[in-house]
Amino acid sequence: MPVAGDPGPELYAAAWKAEVLQQRDEVQGAIKDAEQNLDALALRMGEIQSRVVRLDALGRRLVEMADLDAEEFNFDAPPARGGPELVTEREPFEVPDFLASLENLVRQLEDREPKLAVVEGTLMNRKLHAEVFPTGRPVKKGWISSVFGWRNDPINGKRAFHEGIDFAGRAESEVVAVAAGVVVWSGRRWGFGNTVEINHGNGYTTLYAHNEKNLVKVGETVKKGQVLALLGSTGRSNGPHVHFEVRRNGKAVNPIKFVREKP
Secondary structure, three states, X not given: XXXXXXXXXXXXXXXXXXXHHHHHHHHHHHHHHHHHHHHHHHHHHHHHHHHHHHHHHHHHHHHHHOOOOOOOOOOOOOOOOOOOOOOOOOXXXXXXXXXXXXXXXXXXXXXXXXXXXHHHHHHHHHHXXXXXXXXXXXXXXXXXXXXXXXXXXXXXXXXXXXXXXXXXXXXXXXXXXXXXXXXXXXXXXXXXXXXXXXXXXXXEEEEEEEEOEEOOOOOOEEOOOOEEEEOEOOOOOOOOEEEEEEEEOOEEEOOHHHHHOOO
């Protein structure tokens, strides 16, 4: 039985309904805020993931170019970690704190990415330099039969200056490029017979003479170790060998230091 002065059930119902509607609006607002936060998190995570992918790609290239152990530096697997489990009170990790941590991580990645790019560029330049700098022997098999400097000419016996090194070997064995470059001569040359000359840039050229047969043409780009010709005895020669020269800015230099250099 209603008490005097007590509002009727209709007012209670109306108040209850109004409270429910208000709480529903607040819940929907909270959901919307959460969705917006999730969208923000997804956006930042997407940016991080794209940067990590690029960094991983750089890392793989650096590992390959630096000749490191690919299993030790595996970018496809997470780093091995471990340790005892510590039971501690965990403080709640608020969304704003999480976003701030993500922002900090992005800044770190933005700082490291250009540094890695510089390292990569340095390694690439170093590798390019190694490819175009003359090193190693112009034959896979053979022996030095005449060195750089003054000697008695093998044909007429007169005193003459030898501007290269002769490598004797089996006829028609392979003559190879000691560095990458562009072929600037491939043909007969007086006294040298069949000759190949390569320009390596930075003022360096190499020459391979007395070949049985040249296998490259003028204008062709060759790689380090590529077969240029077959060893022969054309021109002024008394047996199968390759006359090998290294020139710097047009002046013949002793090839022995390049031959002894590690390829």
